[in-house]
Amino acid sequence: MESSILVCDDSNLARKQVLRSLPEQLSAKTQIAKNGEEALVILRSQNIDILFLDLTMPVLDGVGVLQGIKDENIDVAVFVISADIQPEMQSKVLGLGAKAFLRKPVKTEILNENLAKHGFL
Amino acid sequence: MSTLNLNEDQQDCLQELINVAMGQASDQLARYLDTFVHLKVPSIEQVDAQSLSNSLKDEQMAVAVVSQGFFGYEGIRGEALLIYQPKDSDRLADLLGYEPEELSVEEQIIDLSSILTTTFLNVFAGQIDNQMSYSAPRLLSSTKSLVSEHLHQLSFNWDLALKVKITYQVTDYSFNCDMVLLIPESAIVNITAVLNRILDDF
Numbered sequence: 001m002e003s004s005i006l007v008c009d010d011s012n013l014a015r016k017q018v019l020r021s022l023p024e025q026l027s028a029k030t031q032i033a034k035n036g037e038e039a040l041v042i043l044r045s046q047n048i049d050i051l052f053l054d055l056t057m058p059v060l061d062g063v064g065v066l067q068g069i070k071d072e073n074i075d076v077a078v079f080v081i082s083a084d085i086q087p088e089m090q091s092k093v094l095g096l097g098a099k100a101f102l103r104k105p106v107k108t109e110i111l112n113e114n115l116a117k118h119g120f121l
Numbered sequence: 122m123s124t125l126n127l128n129e130d131q132q133d134c135l136q137e138l139i140n141v142a143m144g145q146a147s148d149q150l151a152r153y154l155d156t157f158v159h160l161k162v163p164s165i166e167q168v169d170a171q172s173l174s175n176s177l178k179d180e181q182m183a184v185a186v187v188s189q190g191f192f193g194y195e196g197i198r199g200e201a202l203l204i205y206q207p208k209d210s211d212r213l214a215d216l217l218g219y220e221p222e223e224l225s226v227e228e229q230i231i232d233l234s235s236i237l238t239t240t241f242l243n244v245f246a247g248q249i250d251n252q253m254s255y256s257a258p259r260l261l262s263s264t265k266s267l268v269s270e271h272l273h274q275l276s277f278n279w280d281l282a283l284k285v286k287i288t289y290q291v292t293d294y295s296f297n298c299d300m301v302l303l304i305p306e307s308a309i310v311n312i313t314a315v316l317n318r319i320l321d322d323f
């Protein structure tokens with residue numbers, strides 16, 4: 001089955017790091033968003049299975065996206081990938097429904113581990 | 122005058138390396154102050170030696186400047202300055218005052234600055250397969266005077282300043298400080314090479 005994946009990060013390098021870390025066996029259609037607002041537009045109009053979400057972004061940050069997903073009942077598995085590693089931030093995003101919190105720069109094995117844990121591999 | 126002359130990809134790469142370093146430095150700050158720090162995207166600006174004094178115009182009223190040298194492999198080295206404004210310094214004193222210790226406010230500002238600088242640079246260096254060592258942090262000023270005077274006091278020769286504007290919002294308090302990295306010509310060449318190496322990987 002093909003998964004549809006959205007990578008939301010304001011950094012081109014960070015988006016590439018995520019895309020490069022995606023396992024080959026995860027046959028996926030990938031899209032990108034450069035801020036939270038762009039991500040919500042895509043999430044509202046298309047079925048996205050997995051969202052990789054940065055937190056510190058211009059326009060609308062990752063917490064705003066998680067709140068939007070919650071408020072609008074959007075069905076998507078969110079993996080937060082962030083440099084803001086404070087424990088309080090981690091519990092905040094998990095409380096808002098994120099499946100996992102991964103620290104930047106993301107490592108391939110950690111990404112795979114978490115995808116497998118949540119049934120995507 | 123030397124500048125990094127970064128293209129869009131190199132700028133983005135540097136920004137992301139700095140974001141990751143900032144994130145961990147803020148985590149350390151949060152632990153030190155036992156509070157939560159709201160992070161903003163840091164703005165990065167390149168300033169050459171001649172115009173740094175002008176660019177620091179806003180900072181001329183700085184009350185505290187903490188300076189610390191850093192040395193890595195492959196000629197990556199420089200001097201990191203953390204610059205606090207009077208209102209921010211006062212807030213910092215309030216914040217630090219929450220946990221009365223035997224240290225003076227000056228000593229605590231040095232400690233805090235050193236935590237920010239070394240965590241930031243350690244994480245930055247780690248991402249480019251480098252490793253830093255540091256000189257002891259020095260408080261250059263505790264009274265109102267020109268930052269440019271302190272710059273002239275540095276024996277260190279530098280060609281470029283990378284100015285990273287850091288805003289930490291700490292719960293009810295918010296304070297800002299500027300981190301300015303002064304970098305010599307040899308290190309500039311090397312940093313650009315490192316950015317290209319990372320970008321070539323993709």
